[in-house]
Amino acid sequence: MTKKTQKPSMYLTEVKALSDRIVKAQQPIRILDAIKWDDSIKQAFLQSGCKHLPLIDADYYLQRPLGFDPDQKKQEFHQIERDLMRKLGQLNPLSVIMRRICREYQDVVRMLEKRGSATFCNISQELYGSSQDVFHVGDPTLADLGSMMEQTLTQLLQLEFLTEEPKTINAKDAVAILNEKIQAVFPGDGLRAMISDGIVSDAAAGTDYVKLRADAMFNMHDLRVLEVHEIWVHLGTTLNGMAQPYCTFLGKGPPSATVTQEGLAVLMEILSFSSSPERLMRLINRVRAITLAEEGADFMEIFRFFKAKGLDDEDSYTYSSRVFRGSSAQGMPFTKDLTYIKGFVLTYNFMRLAVSKGKPDRIPLLFCGKTMIEDMKVLVDLVEEGTVIPPRFLPPQFKDLMGLSAWLSFSRFMTSLNFRQLEQDYANVL
Template sequence: MSTPVEAIPAGLEPYAVLDKRLLAAVRGINILATVSWPASLEDRMIEEYGKGQYALPEVSYKTPDLSEVRKELAAIESEAGNDDPLGDYLRRTAESWRIAAEMLEAVGTEGVTAPSIQLYGKPGDAIPGSDRSNLDAARYFVELSDELGADLHDDDITANISSEVLRADLAKVLDDFFGTGKIAVEIDNDLTAKAAAGATRIRLRGGTRFSQYDRHQLLNHEAYVHSLTALNGREQPLLASLARTSPRVTATQEGLAVFAELMSGAIDIARLKRISLRILAIDMALNGADFVEVYRFFNRCGQSVGDSFHSAQRVFRGVPLTGGAAFAKDNVYLSGLLDVHTFFRWALKERRLDLLRYLFAGKLTLHDVMSLEPHFISGVLAAPRWLPPWMQHVHGLAGKLAFSLFINRIRMSKVEAESLSIGV
């Protein structure tokens, strides 16, 4: 969205100019497209792995030249300064894109690992407010899922919805929610994930069958978070970059999307297990496991041949397959969920539900929401036009969070089965 110069409050024009320069500089950076594998290679290797032929895939990448982009981003960092939260936001955002550019210029080498960890964190990182790590949390959810899994299979989860039927269904729901034509729903036969979302388009993988559970998850994760925050970002009068996911906001955005699944009942323990297994796999790769070893790990944990291959591929995107390197992006799903959940509980405790609404005003981090609060209050930054359905019912949200806030005080280590026998 383009904003007339006269509409920008006096004194803030330099930030608007820097924001436009930032968007122009990063226009050609596409992280996942640069590190992705050809669909034809994946199909062929999955067929071979299904026969027990476990050769390391041979993957080649096209290395981009982003030297001029890095220079411009470094200049924006310098000029943005940190005297105002707007400048601090621009400086941090430009820095994250510059690190991403450095990462992509190292594609195909172990040089991808360090910047990817800088952007997305690593499994051993501590959880804020806890003496546990992201790796500890991943192990916990995997163990819990394995203990409960035999009793939690849902016979009603049947993948009987074609991509064509789901496309038409989602298109109607989204037209009703956002307005006709705001978001197009398309089928993409080359998509490796089941679905992907942008500001104005959601793609579904062609030839795939979906369940009602998939539909619920797609709406709450992809549409009501990823697309919604992008559309709200496009409504911003000053910072157009709030419509684009920069590397530094990935953890909050993915964490918020998984949190949305949790709040809307669109997540189950099996989903938490899949997210957690990826973190364990990143840790394995960083500690020397090669692609085949990581593939076998997923397969032993109950994933199909195809799912195990795709899961291992996510860990090794853009890096050598021989071990000791990893693409760390999948670390953010669990760490981001834990951070967002903690933030929501903190905001409720402090009675700051206004901050929770600001979180949907664009592609923001938790830090941004806090630091930019004065500019939301003044109207320089616009409050979100759209909120997810589960955020529109504040009393229901507060009830869920208030219950979890209190229930977490109960120490399970001190609970005995006999003490739960009521009325005997």
Template sequence: MTPDHLSEAVGPETSAIESGAFSPADLAADHAMASLAGTVRFLLEMTPVNADEVRATFLADPRTDPVFEYRELDVDPDVLDAQVAAIPLDSVTDATLATLLANRHREMILRVEMLRARDTADFLQLSIAQYGPVLPALVQRAEDLLERLPRGRLEYDSVDAAAFLAAAEAEIDHYRSIDPDVGIHAEIRDDVSGVLVEGDTLLISHNASVAGARVNALLQHEVGTHLVTQVNGSAQPIRMMGSGLAHYDETQEGLAVLAEIACGGLTVARLRQLAARVVAVHSMVGGASFVETHRVLTGYGLPAGSAYTVAMRVYRAGGFTKDAIYLRGLLALLEHVAGGGSLDLLFLGKFSLEDLPLVEDLAQRGLLVPAKITPRYLADPAAGDRLRDAARADDLLTLVNA
């Protein structure tokens, strides 16, 4: 899990294109797909523009489901359909690349349908198809955590949007000191909720409030994982490793939570939040209203405001089930590490743990280049110890280290 290991894993930096292993047609198909993927700000399109305004109204009288509003779509789904259909996948000759691109192509078709169905009754089933069902074992794990974790408000000191932006810019400057061409940045926006990464940008809500104990952990989650893998993936011959291959979200979020553990910043409140997200998705899929799910969450001891945020993220767009993948992705990666698996290649781009054998094949053939930057937390010798301890842990509560 070191920069040296990453370099050894992928071999000489010049091999991918100079060897001619990928044909021009291979790269053309990949680049066309990556260019198209970069035009869709998927998470922004799913996020209500009035979430913060509605919050106060709902909390004052939590008996009526809130009504969310969304920005106009930046792209026409019909045009996107035509553009996705025009990607020249039939010309791809490398079998591994063909599989990776075909899987992502199917996902792009599904995401276009999600955009088209946003805020309608059809959206939920499309979301389940994209992010997978929430199985009983995961729900039971989440419910057990909520039963045993301390309840109530646990974090008091916080920083506002401006202070978190300053911390994020300092973190980004660290990576620019390593590679001046790193093209990532952070900004405050009034049309987002919370903190999220879209493409190469960290977006911070103007109303954001981050617990003091969570600042570094959130930076390692968003910058040290999501933006670092975007930089490294975009530098690969396969540009889709920067945009994200099929079902990359779950592994990305699991890796980002591992970063929180590695830097010593996983708090009780954060672990409870991850469990609550699973319970909220399960409640919504089961037919519960926003009000009912909010009541379930407060019944588990979440403060009303925190419960609103969890429910809003889950009910947005018509039923966005993505939030269940954080805990599921974490558990999958802990199992991977416990079984002797390495995390090294996962920092080269955005792809799923299921696709790791395919990425390993590309690396072994010298078709990937070394990481331009590696997560800052890996330089801390204690990070490796924390990850090994986490992989050996029988109880997720022992992962709390802040």
């Protein structure tokens, strides 16, 4: 890429000031904390013999303050949006991106105001997508993809040699192992793994840490996935985003960035051969559960869905509560868990198209921060002019693009082959 002339310093000062305001304004917004269910809800459900719907409605969420005034927060983002117009203009690419982010955070606030209602779920679909969304015109929906992959993965999981090893590593020991890996990848950056009691999933990444649930158990394969997914991608893109001199908003991604970031993390699991059929099945089960909930299934029906997959009562409750958090036990779902598979497909398609168009150098820019695929063309220009700096950290697979480019160069041809005909032709081989 040819280096363009650096923008005037006054312009960059304005960009940084406005970007910093977005970062500061979003700080008190904690979506997952605002919508999670208390442990008392779980205990009451289990003690009932798993026979009664959890008592969750709009009144329940009113007991969980957001930590900010919704009207003031919406006005704050509106004012930043107006100032972007006044100082950067309507058509300036960074103005367009940052104004969209401001509007998105206003939608987030409106969604959180409507916890326990249909409006919450409607906005969730706008932010994260729906199982009925298509990737491109005429393509299968996310729900279709879930059904197709479920069939394949079910067959694979019946094979004994593909069964994962038992989970014998407790959270304390897992933290020690992950901290060694973090220091090897990010020495001296102050990043760390730690134990937390306040998360639903086994693990989650924050700004400078990876949290592990205190009662979670792991195996070495799980820890490899966490290394690639949480450390390489989530901590890596955060570190790269926070290193940006002007576009500091790249260190804090809105929900639309979640699609790209989670997709990139799942893609990295696969590129590094760290994933497994069992891991993919867990992700596909989330898609299938959201699909069922969007079709009208309530909490009990989703709970029974997970039970039928071989999960125990506690895990089935945990996965079901992920589907309905922010909603009610009989409402529509919170659709964030679609982003893993949706983002994987979109990110993979971006990468293979970049290679087919002779632009593989675009791919590492996904790691500049909490990026979005729809902004990649603008991001290329911003890197060329020096407004955005290239990623400081890249996973091994992206440091040298030769192998990745060679692999992806076949993808267009391979996807054009008729799979049904392949099955017939290889019938006497497999």
